[in-house]
Amino acid sequence: NAGVTQTPKFQVLKTGQSMTLQCAQDMNHNSMYWYRQDPGMGLRLIYYSASEGTTDKGEVPNGYNVSRLNKREFSLRLESAAPSQTSVYFCASSEAYMWETGGTGELFFGEGSRLTVL
Amino acid sequence: QKEVEQNSGPLSVPEGAIASLNCTYSDRGSQSFFWYRQYSGKSPELIMSIYSNGDKEDGRFTAQLNKASQYVSLLIRDSQPSDSATYLCAVNWNSGSARQLTFGSGTQLTVLP
Numbered sequence: 001n002a003g004v005t006q007t008p009k010f011q012v013l014k015t016g017q018s019m020t021l022q023c024a025q026d027m028n029h030n031s032m033y034w035y036r037q038d039p040g041m042g043l044r045l046i047y048y049s050a051s052e053g054t055t056d057k058g059e060v061p062n063g064y065n066v067s068r069l070n071k072r073e074f075s076l077r078l079e080s081a082a083p084s085q086t087s088v089y090f091c092a093s094s095e096a097y098m099w100e101t102g103g104t105g106e107l108f109f110g111e112g113s114r115l116t117v118l
Numbered sequence: 119q120k121e122v123e124q125n126s127g128p129l130s131v132p133e134g135a136i137a138s139l140n141c142t143y144s145d146r147g148s149q150s151f152f153w154y155r156q157y158s159g160k161s162p163e164l165i166m167s168i169y170s171n172g173d174k175e176d177g178r179f180t181a182q183l184n185k186a187s188q189y190v191s192l193l194i195r196d197s198q199p200s201d202s203a204t205y206l207c208a209v210n211w212n213s214g215s216a217r218q219l220t221f222g223s224g225t226q227l228t229v230l231p
Contacts, residue, residue, distance in 0.1 A: 042223040106164045109161035112160075
């Protein structure tokens, strides 16, 4: 059972470089999310995709772009990395847009991608 | 700014004791509340959800919700060293046409053998 798979798991960038974090889920979930986790800050939502073909900004979208490539895949791009983007990034998915009627609210998380920007 | 507040800890309890984790939230319109557990270096996993005032029990875990006081808690009975982890409280709220799930910063729990 792969669940939610993120790549890469570790990455070191220099300021100004770009990169894309890849995420894929094999649970046939409709909704996918990107969070970042910083010490003492908890998980903060960057972008989400309620369903294939839609994306929306979360709490901290500045400096990021996303693409919902198909139902399985949701990528996060940093166009010009900054030291403030040093963080652990988690991709997550849920069966339905989690607050729709019948949604359990359960998010399934990937293992995380640890990004360091020098 | 919707806020979810948790005591960061660390909270230490002896094995077999009851661990009590607390969370307060700012949005009175929130309807769904969740507790996630996160082991060090790992991803969060859902352990409890609660939607109505009162208590909800699942094995050694009990979630308690008081919407009037905007307070949700998690009790872990007969704590085991394997319960040592960071516990994240999460609350949903409305944002125009969408809803979002806001996480607290987490409480680090250590269960001492």
